[in-house]
Amino acid sequence: MAGTDFSHQMTGSQHQNGFVRSKLLFARFHIDLTLFLLLILLCCSGLLILYSASGQAGDMVQKQAMHYLIGFAVLLIAAQIPPRIYKILAPWAYLAGVIALIGVLALGVSGKGAQRWLALPGLPRFQPSELMKLALPLLVAWYMSNKSTPPKFITLVKAMLLIGIPLVLILKQPDLGTSILIAASGILVLFFAGMPWWLIFSMISIVAACAPLMWFFVMHAYQKQRVLTFLNPESDPLGSGWNIIQSKTAIGSGGIEGKGWMQGTQSQLEFLPESHTDFIIAVLAEELGLIGVLLLLVLYFVIIIRGLYMSAKCSSLFGRLLSGSLITTFFIYVFVNIGMVSGLLPVVGVPLPLVSWGGTSVVSLLAGFGVMMSMYTHDVK
Amino acid sequence: MWGHSFRDRMAEQKLFRSRAIFMALFIFALLSLLAGRMAYLQVVLHEKYQGLSENNRIQLRPVAPNRGLIYDRNGVLLAENIPSYSLTLVKERVNSIDETLSYLKTLINISERDEEQFRKRLKYNSRPYQPVVVKHKLDEKEIAQVMVNRYYLPGIDVEARLVRHYPEAETSVHALGYVGRINQKEEERLDKKQYSATKHIGKLGIERRYETELHGQVGYQKVETNARGRILRVIEQEDPIPGKDLVLHLDQRLQSAAAKAMKGYRGAVVAIDVSTGGILTQYSNPSYDPNLFVTGISHREYSGLRKDPDLPLFNRAIRGQYPPASTLKPFLGLSFLDAKAVTWEDTVNDKGWYQLENDERLYRDWKRTGHGHVDLHDAMMESCDTYFYDGAFKTTVDKISPFLAKFGFGRNMALDVPNALPGLLPDREWKKKKRRRSWYAGDTLNLGIGQGYMLTTPLQLATATAVLAAKGQWHTPRLMESIGGVSDVENMETLDNIILKDPKDWDKMFKAMQDVITGSRGTGRALRYNLNFTMAGKTGTSQVVSIAQNEEYDSEMMAERNRDHALFIAFAPVENPKIAIAVIIENGESAGRTAGPVAKAVLQEYLEGAQG
Numbered sequence: 001m002a003g004t005d006f007s008h009q010m011t012g013s014q015h016q017n018g019f020v021r022s023k024l025l026f027a028r029f030h031i032d033l034t035l036f037l038l039l040i041l042l043c044c045s046g047l048l049i050l051y052s053a054s055g056q057a058g059d060m061v062q063k064q065a066m067h068y069l070i071g072f073a074v075l076l077i078a079a080q081i082p083p084r085i086y087k088i089l090a091p092w093a094y095l096a097g098v099i100a101l102i103g104v105l106a107l108g109v110s111g112k113g114a115q116r117w118l119a120l121p122g123l124p125r126f127q128p129s130e131l132m133k134l135a136l137p138l139l140v141a142w143y144m145s146n147k148s149t150p151p152k153f154i155t156l157v158k159a160m161l162l163i164g165i166p167l168v169l170i171l172k173q174p175d176l177g178t179s180i181l182i183a184a185s186g187i188l189v190l191f192f193a194g195m196p197w198w199l200i201f202s203m204i205s206i207v208a209a210c211a212p213l214m215w216f217f218v219m220h221a222y223q224k225q226r227v228l229t230f231l232n233p234e235s236d237p238l239g240s241g242w243n244i245i246q247s248k249t250a251i252g253s254g255g256i257e258g259k260g261w262m263q264g265t266q267s268q269l270e271f272l273p274e275s276h277t278d279f280i281i282a283v284l285a286e287e288l289g290l291i292g293v294l295l296l297l298v299l300y301f302v303i304i305i306r307g308l309y310m311s312a313k314c315s316s317l318f319g320r321l322l323s324g325s326l327i328t329t330f331f332i333y334v335f336v337n338i339g340m341v342s343g344l345l346p347v348v349g350v351p352l353p354l355v356s357w358g359g360t361s362v363v364s365l366l367a368g369f370g371v372m373m374s375m376y377t378h379d380v381k
Numbered sequence: 382m383w384g385h386s387f388r389d390r391m392a393e394q395k396l397f398r399s400r401a402i403f404m405a406l407f408i409f410a411l412l413s414l415l416a417g418r419m420a421y422l423q424v425v426l427h428e429k430y431q432g433l434s435e436n437n438r439i440q441l442r443p444v445a446p447n448r449g450l451i452y453d454r455n456g457v458l459l460a461e462n463i464p465s466y467s468l469t470l471v472k473e474r475v476n477s478i479d480e481t482l483s484y485l486k487t488l489i490n491i492s493e494r495d496e497e498q499f500r501k502r503l504k505y506n507s508r509p510y511q512p513v514v515v516k517h518k519l520d521e522k523e524i525a526q527v528m529v530n531r532y533y534l535p536g537i538d539v540e541a542r543l544v545r546h547y548p549e550a551e552t553s554v555h556a557l558g559y560v561g562r563i564n565q566k567e568e569e570r571l572d573k574k575q576y577s578a579t580k581h582i583g584k585l586g587i588e589r590r591y592e593t594e595l596h597g598q599v600g601y602q603k604v605e606t607n608a609r610g611r612i613l614r615v616i617e618q619e620d621p622i623p624g625k626d627l628v629l630h631l632d633q634r635l636q637s638a639a640a641k642a643m644k645g646y647r648g649a650v651v652a653i654d655v656s657t658g659g660i661l662t663q664y665s666n667p668s669y670d671p672n673l674f675v676t677g678i679s680h681r682e683y684s685g686l687r688k689d690p691d692l693p694l695f696n697r698a699i700r701g702q703y704p705p706a707s708t709l710k711p712f713l714g715l716s717f718l719d720a721k722a723v724t725w726e727d728t729v730n731d732k733g734w735y736q737l738e739n740d741e742r743l744y745r746d747w748k749r750t751g752h753g754h755v756d757l758h759d760a761m762m763e764s765c766d767t768y769f770y771d772g773a774f775k776t777t778v779d780k781i782s783p784f785l786a787k788f789g790f791g792r793n794m795a796l797d798v799p800n801a802l803p804g805l806l807p808d809r810e811w812k813k814k815k816r817r818r819s820w821y822a823g824d825t826l827n828l829g830i831g832q833g834y835m836l837t838t839p840l841q842l843a844t845a846t847a848v849l850a851a852k853g854q855w856h857t858p859r860l861m862e863s864i865g866g867v868s869d870v871e872n873m874e875t876l877d878n879i880i881l882k883d884p885k886d887w888d889k890m891f892k893a894m895q896d897v898i899t900g901s902r903g904t905g906r907a908l909r910y911n912l913n914f915t916m917a918g919k920t921g922t923s924q925v926v927s928i929a930q931n932e933e934y935d936s937e938m939m940a941e942r943n944r945d946h947a948l949f950i951a952f953a954p955v956e957n958p959k960i961a962i963a964v965i966i967e968n969g970e971s972a973g974r975t976a977g978p979v980a981k982a983v984l985q986e987y988l989e990g991a992q993g
Contacts, residue, residue, distance in 0.1 A: 149393045191404075194396045245433075252422040252430020266434055290423040297416050304408055312394075312401045320397050324404070331408050335415065342418045 030079040030377035032310060038303045039075075039354070039369060043068045045296065046355035052262040053276040053283040053357075060276065060357065067359040071366030078370025082378050083319055086371065090142035093135040094162075100128030101169040129178045130364050132166050134371070136182055137325040140189040145318035150194035159190055174220050177348030181336070185329040192311075192324040230346030243279070246272050247341050251285040251293075258289030276357045278349060281341050296355075297338075304331050307369075310376040319375030326368045333365075442604050445578035446597030447543060449624030451557060451587065453633040454659070454862060459553050460588070465544035465676070466519040468527060469512035472503065474536030481534060482515075488530055489523040491516055494679060512540060517676045545581060545675050551668040552636045555649075555696045556629070556660070556860060558586020559671035575599050578621075581675065587629065587860055590797045594864050597624035625865030630659025638986035639664040642979040648966040649697035651843035652983055655958045658847065658856025660795070662962070662983060663840070665697040699801035702836040703965055707764045707904075707972075708921035708950045709785075709831030711849060711890055713773065714757055716784035718886050722775040725889055728754045735770035737822050744770050744826050747922070761893035762900045764920060766830045773829025778820060781828060782808035787879045788845035790837060794876070795844070796859035804841050807834035832924060842963035846950045850917075850958035852887040853879030891917050895955050905949070907973045908981050914988050915955040918980070920972035921948035944968040949976035953984050960987050 026033040047061055047068075054060040140159055147155045163186035170179035191200065215224065229241050250266035259265065264286035267275045275283050285293050307327030314320045330353055337352040339345035351361050422430065451460035468485070475481050485491055495516045502513050515537075519527070524539050531537065545560045547553060560581040563571065567582055576582075578599055583589035600621030639650040643666035652662035669686055678686075686694050695701065717723040733751035734743040746752065746766040752759070760768035773781060785791070791806025793799075805811075807828065809820040827833025837845075844858045857875045862868065881887065894917035897903040904920040923946045947969030952961040962980045969975035 148389070149396060192397055192400050194400065248422060249430045249433045251419065252426045253434035255423055255427045255431070285419060285423065290420055293419045293423070294416060297412055297419075301409065301412050305405060308401045308405050308408075312398050315394075317393055317397075320394075324397070324401060328404055328408070331411075335411050338415045339418075342415070342422060344415070344418055 027377060029076070030373055031076070032306075032373050032376055035303065035306050035310065035369065035373065038299065038306060039072075039366070042299055042303065042354050045299070048261075049280055049284050049287075049355060050276055050357055052264070052287060053267055053280050056262065063359075064357055064362075067362040068366075070359070071363045074363055075366040075370035075373070078367050079373040079377065081374055083316060083375055086138060086322070086374070087142055087145075087318060090135075090138040093131070094139035097128060097132040097135040098165055098169065100131060101166060104128055105169065105172055127360065129166075129170050129173070129175060129182065130360050132170070132182050133185065133329070133364055134326075134368060136163065136166055137185045137189055137322055137329070138371075140186045141318050141322035141325065144189055144193040144321055145316070147193075149317070150196065151190070153199075156190060156195060156199065159186070163187060174223070176219065176223050177336075177350055181329065181332060181350070184332055185325050188325040188328045189321045192321050193317075226346045226348070230343075243273050243347060244343055247279050247282040248343050250279075250282040251342060254286040254289045256290045258285070258287045258292055261287050263287060278337065278351055278356060279341050280356050281338055281352050300331075300334050304328075304334075307372060310372060314375045316375070319378075323372045323375050326372055330365065330368070442602045443574075443578035444600040444602050444618075444621050445543075445580070446599060446621035447623040448545060448560070448581075449591075449595040449597065449626045449865075451595075451627045451629060453629055453631045453636075454661075455632065455634070456628075457549075457633040459547065459549055459557055459629070459631070459633065461546050461548065462543040463546045464541050465517065466524055467517050467540050467542060468515040468519055468523075469538050469540045470499075470503075470515050471512050471536040471538075476535070478503075481537065484533065485515070485527075485537070488526045489516070489519070498677070512538065514540075542580075547671045549633055549636065550670045550672060552640045552664065553631070553633065554586070554668055554671040555665040555698055556586060556631050556636070556663040557671065558588040558590075559584055559674045560588050561674045562677055584674070585800075587627065587797065590799055591627055591861065591864065595624040595627065598622040627864055628862045629860050630654060630657065630661060630862045631663065631860060632661045632987065634986055634990055635662040635983050636664055638983050638990070639979065640666065640668070642982040643966075646966045646969060646975065646979070647691055647697070648964065648969065648976070648979075649701055649839040650962065650964050650979060650983060651698050651839045652960055652962040652987070653843045653847040653858055655847050655850045655952060655961050656856070658844075658858045659862060660798075660840075660843075660858055660860045661960060661987065663698045663798075663860070665695070665701070667691050667693040669693045697839065697965070697967075699795075699798050699838055699840045701965065702802055702804050702838055703946055703948070704833070704835055704923040705831040705837045705842060706921035706923035706946075706948055707766075707831055708842060708919050708948045708963070709835065709837075710761060710764065710769060710921075711894055711919055711950075712785055712788055712790075712845060713769060713781065713829060713831070714761060714893075715849075715881065715886060715890060716781050717757070717772040717776045719784060719882055720776045720780040721882075722780075723757060723772050725757050725886075728756045729760070729765075729768045729771045730754050731765055731767035733767075735767045735826065737774070737826070740823070742823070744823075758889070758893045758896070759902075761890070761919070762896045762903050764897075764904045769829040770826045773825050774822065778808055778825045778828060781825070782806055787876060788848050789876060790835075790841060790845060794858060795840060796857050797861050798840065798858075801840055802838055804838050805834060805836040831921065839963045839965050842948070842950055842965075843961055846952055846963055847961035848879065849887075849890070850952035850961045852884070853881065855879075891955055894919055894951075898951075905973050905977050908977045912981070914953050914984070916951055916953040916981070916984065917955045917958075918949060918951035918977070920977065921950075922946070922970070922972055923948060925968065941968055944970045947972040947974075947976040949980045951977075951980050951984065953988060960984060 026036065047065060050064055051061050139162060143159055143162065144151060144155070163183055167179050167183045170182060229244065246266060250264065250272050253259070253266065254264070264283060266272045266286050267283040272279055272282055281293070281296075284296060304327055307323065307330065311320050311323035311327060314323055333350055333353045336345060336348065336350045337356075340347050340350065351358055353365050354362060447462055450458060450462070453459055468489075470478070470481065472478065482491065482496065499513065499515045519539060527534070527537065527539055547557065547559065561584045562580060563576065563582045571582070575596070575598065579596065583592040583595065588595065598621060601619045602615050603617035604615050635652060639662050643650065643664065646666055649665040650662050651660065653659065654661055667689075673682060718725070731746055731751040731753060733749050734745045736743055744766075747764070751767065752763055752765045755763065755765045755768050757768070759765065785806055790804060792803045793801045795801055807824070812818060812820050812824065812834070824833055828835055840858065847858070848855055855876050855878050895915060897905045897918050897920065898909050898912070898916050900906065905918050908916070908918070925943055925945060945968070947966040949964045949972045950962065952958045962983055964976040964980045966975040966979065
């Protein structure tokens with residue numbers, strides 16, 4: 001208890017708790033070795049599956065490995081930045097994100113019927129919603145960490161408004177999946193901040209009640225189609241139901257032991273669409289069977305538990321809230337992706353975190369882990 | 382303040398911890414839900430999805446169009462499509478290829494060659510789940526043997542496919558050509574979509590020339606296949622559009638007559654319909670069976686054909702280039718007349734040779750003792766060389782060559798015989814360019830008897846004879862009469878009709894050529910017996926250029942191969958020519974005894990056979 005320093009939360013305090021930690025080399029660089037190794041293990045498994053899913057496309061695997069390298073570099077940098085800097089950055093990142101989202105709607109580049117990309121001269125094309133994935137929890141965590149806990153009702157309402165702005169902007173693109181995920185990352189901060197249970201349940205009830213209204217007023221035709229397909233994929237087996245039927249077939253035909261690495265008929269014969277991106281888990285399930293799936297789920301679970309543990313061990317409220325939100329959002333990605341591929345949830349374009357092909361998502365996810373490591377290691381100094 | 386703050390922090394941490402624990406449990410529950418879902422799909426529903434994955438392959442299969450049929454002018458089928466049964470294997474569904482093969486061998490005969498070919502095909506077939514042919518042309522007993530035991534033979538199937546068949550086999554191949562398996566080079570060039578189900582393509586002759594029309598358009602079938610790749614049901618179908626049928630000018634009766642008459646000879650026959658230019662006969666002997674090439678000829682058979690000294694694969698009718706010798710004389714005679722170098726009344730005293738001024742060399746007549754005083758009519762009838770030396774010298778090459786060119790010599794005039802060779806019509810320019818020497822008077826003399834540099838194919842000779850018979854009227858020679866029922870006489874590039882300064886020269890030349898057959902001194906007089914129609918002809922005997930001497934040679938064979946080639950051109954009936962013909966017999970020596978009778982047999986078949 002001695003030496004405990006309660007400085008003002010606004011300044012991004014650093015204090016020591018009672019834990020004695022061995023000073024590992026990694027600790028000096030603000031890296032949590034356990035989480036770091038788990039992430040590397042996950043990425044390696046990802047490369048292995050990708051090699052098969054892409055039809056032995058060596059160049060694709062090489063590119064993905066490059067994505068991982070960049071991602072881990074970003075993680076290392078993010079971990080070095082002390083939490084107080086994140087606190088200072090939080091409102092600005094949020095503001096920049098909101099402006100970029102407005103920019104997308106005003107002059108964005110469209111692809112596949114939706115405007116999601118922003119092409120600014122001198123910058124690589126990027127999706128502002130990707131920036132929001134970090135900026136929103138950052139802002140809400142910053143906002144809530146300045147308030148007393150448990151939060152007052154009015155504080156929660158104000159926070160909801162802050163969450164609502166990007167939610168509406170991304171909904172307009174339209175990108176239902178991403179907007180819900182981003183909103184969830186904000187609401188999770190509130191949950192960890194101690195949002196009362198009665199409020200949580202009443203919110204869930206309101207959302208459930210509003211769902212039919214969304215159907216008529218918010219959702220676009222293709223989104224409705226996805227829901228319809230989800231409810232009855234067999235209604236259009238060659239059209240929109242194709243993906244889900246093929247992925248379920250791939251998973252189911254894999255059995256317990258799988259057909260063997262690179263031996264999956266569904267994926268290798270290209271029955272399975274998007275086999276290297278959103279539906280990559282179906283390749284794993286087909287080729288490595290239930291055993292492979294369970295191993296992957298265990299790996300994800302261990303990563304998430306480690307993340308939650310680290311969040312709980314952050315001594316600043318800001319760090320706890322942010323880390324808790326980030327790791328739970330990570331879980332939501334896993335759940336939504338696997339749920340969608342296995343036919344539990346409607347098809348939304350969510351990649352399997354750190355396994356699906358794609359640079360942006362890999363880098364932003366690893367950046368999030370970097371932030372978590374920063375919160376954890378700087379706080380316990 | 383302090384205490385309050387401290388308690389606050391503790392409460393804060395406690396609150397967070399409880400929420401985190403709740404979340405961990407929640408996450409565990411949801412991940413368990415996912416694991417349960419996966420287990421449900423992979424364990425409980427495994428069989429269903431196993432079946433779906435194996436059986437429920439909905440595929441879009443291209444369906445090959447039926448190739449157009451080919452008929453002769455009388456409706457005789459020359460090329461058809463007949464079903465052929467092949468034993469196929471899908472590599473991915475077979476447990477062990479070696480075991481399967483050895484089991485198959487206990488059921489049906491699979492030769493070493495079949496197996497070797499199969500292994501080769503297997504190596505080149507990279508697409509998964511593609512059936513690979515193990516053996517072609519199964520007979521009914523073999524089909525039954527395989528089908529009865531199919532339960533023990535996963536991945537093995539019998540596939541029926543339409544295969545090109547040429548009922549007239551040897552007698553039609555040198556006109557029709559044949560189809561064969563599409564090779565790699567052709568595959569690169571072909572329309573991938575149109576040929577996605579097609580295995581064969583026209584390789585030669587008409588089959589190649591009219592490939593586009595004969596092929597048709599590909600169709601599609603959306604099919605559901607079971608675990609063994611067999612089609613269970615057709616969900617959707619877009620029928621292919623079959624290729625167009627072709628009717629040729631070719632007359633199969635004449636082909637057969639030519640084949641019969643040519644038995645034992647090496648040579649070719651080409652006959653042309655005088656009024657249309659339609660090719661009635663295009664036959665080369667010896668011949669070969671095109672059906673061998675359709676499903677893939679064996680190496681042994683192919684090298685047998687290639688090494689045969691009689692060169693059966695060589696299409697002499699369109700690619701054999703021979704000196705026309707005396708068969709060129711009617712055209713030469715007309716060129717002399719048209720150049721006003723000679724008249725029908727002028728005579729030459731033939732002592733057996735011809736000599737140029739200031740030149741010691743004797744240009745000999747074929748008749749050592751000479752023909753005496755001869756005019757053009759007699760020189761034609763008796764084929765007097767001296768007369769033609771003299772005429773050529775007086776006319777000069779500068780007038781002869783352009784005149785001969787009007788008859789199509791020196792180029793391929795045929796519309797749809799693309800690989801016919803052009804022969805060679807020499808002139809001063811050609812010799813300077815190709816031989817780097819100037820044209821000598823001696824060259825003109827050689828040209829005057831159709832020897833020297835001049836080369837023609839039987840197709841060219843027949844074409845020129847047809848133009849002669851039509852008194853200079855040009856009809857581009859062609860095999861195709863109609864495609865898909867449409868007589869498409871497109872305005873093809875052709876030569877100007879030949880107009881002589883004195884049109885009576887045609888009739889006089891006809892008479893001279895008729896007397897080749899009927900005259901008592903005519904070189905083709907042996908043909909006049911049992912001839913029920915009038916016929917105009919011209920014999921020719923061309924010297925064989927010396928063959929490279931081998932150390933070891935069959936002296937008898939070499940002696941035979943050094944004999945002169947026998948040529949004969951003719952048209953009939955003289956008063957209203959319907960058919961023109963050219964015949965060449967390699968080393969046939971006497972045109973009157975070899976080439977002439979062949980031509981006569983074909984003409985008789987054409988002019989009399991129909992009534993009989």
